[in-house]
Amino acid sequence: MPRPMRADAKRNYDKILATARIVFTERGTDSSLDEIAKRAGVGPGTLYRHFPTREALVDALMQDWTDRVSADADAAIATGQPAREMLLGWFEHFIDHITLHRGAASKICAAMDDPASPMYRKCRVMGEANGRVIDHLDAGGQLRPGVDAANVMRLVSGVASVADTSHADLDVRPMLEVVVDGIVRG
Amino acid sequence: MPRPMRADAKRNYDKILATARIVFTERGTDSSLDEIAKRAGVGPGTLYRHFPTREALVDALMQDWTDRVSADADAAIATGQPAREMLLGWFEHFIDHITLHRGAASKICAAMDDPASPMYRKCRVMGEANGRVIDHLDAGGQLRPGVDAANVMRLVSGVASVADTSHADLDVRPMLEVVVDGIVRG
DNA sequence: ACCTGAACACCGTTCAAGT
DNA sequence: ACCTGAACACCGTTCAAGT
Numbered sequence: 001m002p003r004p005m006r007a008d009a010k011r012n013y014d015k016i017l018a019t020a021r022i023v024f025t026e027r028g029t030d031s032s033l034d035e036i037a038k039r040a041g042v043g044p045g046t047l048y049r050h051f052p053t054r055e056a057l058v059d060a061l062m063q064d065w066t067d068r069v070s071a072d073a074d075a076a077i078a079t080g081q082p083a084r085e086m087l088l089g090w091f092e093h094f095i096d097h098i099t100l101h102r103g104a105a106s107k108i109c110a111a112m113d114d115p116a117s118p119m120y121r122k123c124r125v126m127g128e129a130n131g132r133v134i135d136h137l138d139a140g141g142q143l144r145p146g147v148d149a150a151n152v153m154r155l156v157s158g159v160a161s162v163a164d165t166s167h168a169d170l171d172v173r174p175m176l177e178v179v180v181d182g183i184v185r186g
Numbered sequence: 187m188p189r190p191m192r193a194d195a196k197r198n199y200d201k202i203l204a205t206a207r208i209v210f211t212e213r214g215t216d217s218s219l220d221e222i223a224k225r226a227g228v229g230p231g232t233l234y235r236h237f238p239t240r241e242a243l244v245d246a247l248m249q250d251w252t253d254r255v256s257a258d259a260d261a262a263i264a265t266g267q268p269a270r271e272m273l274l275g276w277f278e279h280f281i282d283h284i285t286l287h288r289g290a291a292s293k294i295c296a297a298m299d300d301p302a303s304p305m306y307r308k309c310r311v312m313g314e315a316n317g318r319v320i321d322h323l324d325a326g327g328q329l330r331p332g333v334d335a336a337n338v339m340r341l342v343s344g345v346a347s348v349a350d351t352s353h354a355d356l357d358v359r360p361m362l363e364v365v366v367d368g369i370v371r372g
Numbered sequence: 373a374c375c376t377g378a379a380c381a382c383c384g385t386t387c388a389a390g391t
Numbered sequence: 392a393c394c395t396g397a398a399c400a401c402c403g404t405t406c407a408a409g410t
Binding site: 195231 | 373374376
Binding site: 218219220221230231234238240 | 401
């Protein structure tokens with residue numbers, strides 16, 4: 001049970017988070033933390049107190065995502081579509097979410113296999129969502145033998161990262177089709 | 187025809203490059219440029235004169251890679267292996283090369299589709315090497331219809347980027363197998 | 373033509389002083 | 392307990408002075 005925050009602390013915490021969401025949307029997750037503090041109207045020390053690392057700040061913003069990503073996974077399963085369509089839809093939704101802020105995808109790639117990262121837990125939640133989709137299709141015998149959910153997650157996150165990093169805004173669909181063909185039973 | 191460099195300029199240029207290779211190998215391509223200048227025994231302005239951006243410096247170091255990557259592609263084709271083995275070997279060699287310095291893979295992902303990047307030309311050379319392997323297999327009817335070499339390049343670079351970014355040193359093999367299965371004719 | 377190194381701007385991080 | 396803002400360290404970039 002975390003004890004409740006003092007009123008002014010809670011106010012600053014929320015203000016920083018709201019500002020970070022705006023700034024990260026505008027200029028990506030590598031924006032100046034100083035600017036976020038300034039625009040939130042707090043001292044740099046206050047931001048640092050609440051979020052000791054940039055990853056901690058990104059992590060706090062990811063809360064919404066993980067919820068939606070989880071919901072998307074279950075929604076995909078519920079459609080009952082054939083494997084190819086289900087996976088393509090799920091992957092595209094997943095990528096849409098984790099590329100909401102520029103630079104986030106590659107941070108997720110890094111955090112995914114790093115238990116020391118503040119973002120690790122949320123990466124696991126998303127990994128479990130993906131695991132449900134993969135398991136569902138695997139149980140239906142629709143996948144190649146030996147497909148590993150964790151590797152699928154890494155691959156799709158990699159695609160997201162490439163699309164996110166790319167200067168041109170390229171279509172992820174063709175890449176996802178290759179991945180899907182590599183997963184579903186031929 | 188670029189006019190020859192003055193002797194002292196050439197000496198500094200080479201010294202900076204040699205030092206950068208060492209530092210990038212030790213700490214990756216996001217190391218401090220200041221440190222490179224110091225260890226090379228030149229002023230920061232000298233480094234900046236020869237390499238106006240970090241990408242220009244990485245680009246200069248990539249020369250060796252593109253040569254080897256090109257050679258590897260032709261060597262892979264020459265083996266005459268079946269599609270799966272040939273692609274796996276080629277991809278692994280390619281990844282080994284572009285992850286030689288940490289952070290290089292993601293820079294390559296970014297430069298690949300950005301003609302304004304100093305690294306663009308060398309990315310194209312590597313893309314052409316990959317194109318030769320893909321074309322060779324496609325001509326032999328070993329690939330799925332509609333496989334696009336540029337997308338394969340992006341995917342494999344993405345895998346490299348994920349492996350490079352990852353805190354754990356994970357095996358790229360399982361991911362590459364998925365990609366290969368998505369490319370070769372079922 | 374090229375090099376040097378001081379100077380500048382920017383940014384993350386710390387911490388003493390204040391409430 | 393929390394905030395502020397000055398101070399610090401670090402780094403990329405510029406440029407005047409020198410050869």
